[in-house]
Amino acid sequence: MGPDFVAFETHPSGRPHRTVGVETNQRRSSPPHGTRPADDGSPDLSELLGRVARGDRDAFAQVYERLSGPVYGLALRVVRDPAQAEEIAQDVLVEIWRKASHYRPDRGSAISWALTVAHRRAVDRVRSAQADRDREQRATAPAPDYDQVAEEAGTRLEHQQVRRCLRGLTERQRESITLAYYGGYTYREVAELLGIGLTAVKTRMRDGLIRLRDCLGVQP
Amino acid sequence: MSHDPHHLAGAYALDALTGTERRRFERHLPGCPTCADETSGLRETATRLALAAARRPPDALRDRVLAEITRTRQAPPPLPRRLPSPRAARGLSRLAAAACLVLALTGGGIAVHLHDRAGRAQALDRQVGVVLTAPDAHASTIHAQGTATVTVVSSRALNRAVVTTARLRRLPAAKTYQMWWLGPAAPRSAGTLDPRGTSKPVITTGLGDARTFGITIEPTGGSPAPTGPPVLTIPLA
Missing domain, CATH: 1.10.10.1320 (Anti-sigma factor, zinc-finger domain)
Structure with a gap:
């Protein structure tokens, strides 16, 4: 605490002293889901990627355990075809091995970096495929029944929380976000599908994500 | 477009x-x-x-992936790109920051291109433009209260700064946001802000040798000295 703050500290107040630094520390103390070390003391994903970048295959096996479910599931959600989803997941996981040295912790969480690679790969696949006619159906089709696929409890919780927060959006916001993210549409295509203007669709995506971010308690 | x-x-x-x-x-x-x-x-x-x-x-899938990585050469880390000279880099980042702020200020109603200086100047109050384009202008943006954003562009040469706030909490009646110049001497008022939490760009003077910019919540009309802890502080260049 520098001398600049002394003047404030001399004024009694019931509220905790809030500064930018304190807020930043609070953010850092709660890393985004999927990156925090497990209870058994295993290293976090960011650290594992650092080891993978130096050619550590054991570290990569641990990265595989953490990422294969989200990468495969996301690909499946976008392309809706198990064989293609598996192919994409394989490409993406090998890509993570190959490009682990490109991960920059100051640019976001490791899980976000990895799943961005996965999402872009899946989206490229559906955009290049002549599957346009099916995409809207895919995006709006009900999600798989998670009670039937004995998934880990963590995934079920995550799924429920995201579903609850999606319900808190306006219908237009929810449609715009799910068509884009799970359907792989560009915002121009979403605007066309929903019969709304480009500015409106951009605004709905941004406002919807902001609302979702706040509902999920995501910290940048 | x-x-x-x-x-x-x-x-x-x-x-x-x-x-x-x-x-x-x-x-x-x-x-x-x-x-x-x-x-x-x-x-x-x-x-x-x-x-x-x-x-x-x-x-x-696991067996296939683990087998494939044994045959896959890893990419080297990306090296930092060659940077322009420090002077040019400072100028560029200042211009980019100013352009960015201009975009924020105009709320997107006007498409302002980074290189379109004339358009940018027209879109702005002249005084604000003077601060943003000052040779020693320095921009800092910080986040507070979750989604609030406060940007200060200051120029020591002009002894003034442009402040914008967005999404600070709306204050109850009889309260206002007040800006302060902090350090090395006692806090000096830099004026008050819209208590609704989002304000148009404000020009404030008397930067002097202040080291930090801060905002507190005060009774409407402002106080001669801060009466509570700052909602946020921003170090000045």
């Missing part, structure tokens, strides 16, 4: 841009801390949509 990058943060985070649009947006990010922070938060949010879709892959 409007290229206002601020409105594209959501579409970008959802990978809903074409390749060209994505690259254009990514070129904009380094000069715009506000957009970079927002984009990062929205990207992490999109990641939650991905995690919610997690499914156990077929067991055979």
Whole structure:
């Protein structure tokens, strides 16, 4: 605490002293889901990627355990075809091995970096495929029944929380976000599908994500 | 057509841009801390949509992937690009920050291009423009109260700063936000802000040798000295 703050500290107040630094520390103390070390003391994903970048295959096996479910599931959600989803997941996981040295912790969480690679790969696949006619159906089709696929409890919780927060959006916001993210549409295509203007669709995506971010308690 | 990058943060985070649009947006990010922070938060949010879709892959995938990496050479780390001279870099980042702020100030109603100085100047109050384009202008943006953003562009040479606030909490009646110049001497008032939490750009003078800019909550009309802890502080260049 520098001398600049002394003047404030001399004024009694019931509220905790809030500064930018304190807020930043609070953010850092709660890393985004999927990156925090497990209870058994295993290293976090960011650290594992650092080891993978130096050619550590054991570290990569641990990265595989953490990422294969989200990468495969996301690909499946976008392309809706198990064989293609598996192919994409394989490409993406090998890509993570190959490009682990490109991960920059100051640019976001490791899980976000990895799943961005996965999402872009899946989206490229559906955009290049002549599957346009099916995409809207895919995006709006009900999600798989998670009670039937004995998934880990963590995934079920995550799924429920995201579903609850999606319900808190306006219908237009929810449609715009799910068509884009799970359907792989560009915002121009979403605007066309929903019969709304480009500015409106951009605004709905941004406002919807902001609302979702706040509902999920995501910290940048 | 409007290229206002601020409105594209959501579409970008959802990978809903074409390749060209994505690259254009990514070129904009380094000069715009506000957009970079927002984009990062929205990207992490999109990641939650991905995690919610997690499914156990077929067991055979593991063997194939672990076999393939033994045959796959790893890419070397990317090396930093050759940087322009420090002087040029400072000028560029100042211009980019100013352009970014201008975009924020105009609320996206006007498409302002980074290189369109004339358009930018017209879109702004002249005095604000003078501060933003001062040779020693320095921009800082910080976040507080969750989603609030405060940007200060200060110029020691002009002894003034331009302040914008967005999404600070709306204050109850009889309260206002007050700005302060802090350190090395006692806090000096830099004027009050809209108690609704979002204000048009404000010009404030008397920067002097202050080291930090701060905002407190005070009774309407302001106080001669801060009566509570700062809502936020921003170190000055």
